Amino acid sequence: MLESSQFRHPLDQRLTSLVRSAPFYGLAEETLRRGFPLIEQGVRLDLMSSSVKVSPQQLPDLHHLLVEACGVLNFPSTFVPELYVQSNPQANAYTLAIQSRQTAKNKGKDKNSYSSSVIVVTSALVDRCTPRELQAVLGHELGHLKCEHALYLTLGNLASSPLSRLPVVGGWVDSLLQDWRLAAEYSCDRAALLVAQDSDVVASSLMKLFAGTSRYELNTKAFVEQSLEYEKQLEAANPLVRMSIQQQQRTHPLPVKRVAELEKWFRSDDYQRIVSPAGNNAK
Template structure:
């Protein structure tokens, strides 16, 4: 089902390429395990079960983990009104609307598709943003739903889950002793652990790169839908500034959910740390919004 959110061929291309590379990595990984004589079926079944649970229950899991509660139009009329307006503008089904009781100013969207999606904002965000800024943030989040990138990121994480499980199994139990040909060498368990760590690292970097691009794509789509890129830039700047006033303990509690959030609770630094970040640097996001504003001829 098409929407009026600006199509993003760059995002689609990156999602396809990332999924292809992860699939190729998965095939190689399984091939190595089989060559080493490992019966990885149990681990794969466990990981597959986790993937299915995460895929079909992602909205409930995210809401529960972040303390979100679905609210009715009577409970949050202004918030529902903004979502109604944006969904009408985008010609897309309205997701469920939720509020999380947290002073950390943020928002997220999750769900396997447009009809099973939920958009959640924190009470801290509602207190700090005006109506136009909140609309810009909601447009950003709805674009994630429209482009189905939440589902893609869930599936993309599968290989990392498998490799992580294999690493733990190899670390704590091992897969037997030394090579079966009697030639000595590294224990099979150690080889599996090293291969699993490498696979996890590669899959982690690939998914984080896709995550950073999807945030830029959501900024772009949200700004084009509302035609107010400078308002979204203002919301980004305000949220980033307010994060500095939040106690570090609260930010660290929210940090595990950074991949879901509109803005990271704790931003990564420059250099190597930026390679592992879930979001692009604030400066890059503001630069893109400034470029869109110049293209539109207004803010």
């Protein structure tokens, strides 16, 4: 039985705990949950009117990749999130979870229920990636569901806006949520690796996302080496330069940083314990 705690990045674990204990959390969570039915209606109508919904009949190969990834990450056998392909020249993917496992549990439902979950991938992403790379991206998005990131990221966006006006608390909340968003991506890259079982595949998908092209053959090994070289140069950089880089506001960690973190985990005993035959949920 694969649990998110087995692959969640330590920084993600610590910051998720801090977010849940933050002073805004209870009130904002209740406000968000009350608004979920309207959010769900709007999202579904928008996607159904402007995107292609993937199913066994529509883009069946893509649907199979999603089902297989769900199995690797040990979601309930009855669970497959809705998947849409949206026309967009920018390669991207995102997730929306209307209801988390804990919400379902509190309502007396199966504790493993992930109702009303939606994944969207853009046409540019589908065109740019190989099937294995695309499945790694789906694994990353499923990681957000497994770790319940989608719910808390939405909560964070809602909760931080009124508090941002407070000079002390607002700054602390914004900083906490920024750090947590970045940490959450590391956990989901690990989920992608568990699905792909090949760090080069995950690195290649990240490279295509951020290079913005697949017209020319990209060298995954060179990109991994670039990420490791970045780590060395950052460590040796002037403290002022290092601080200015680390304090830049970003919604995702730097691509080279993500690859470097992924390579470390790929070589770790923790990863091997998950994918070993004794406890393997993977393909």
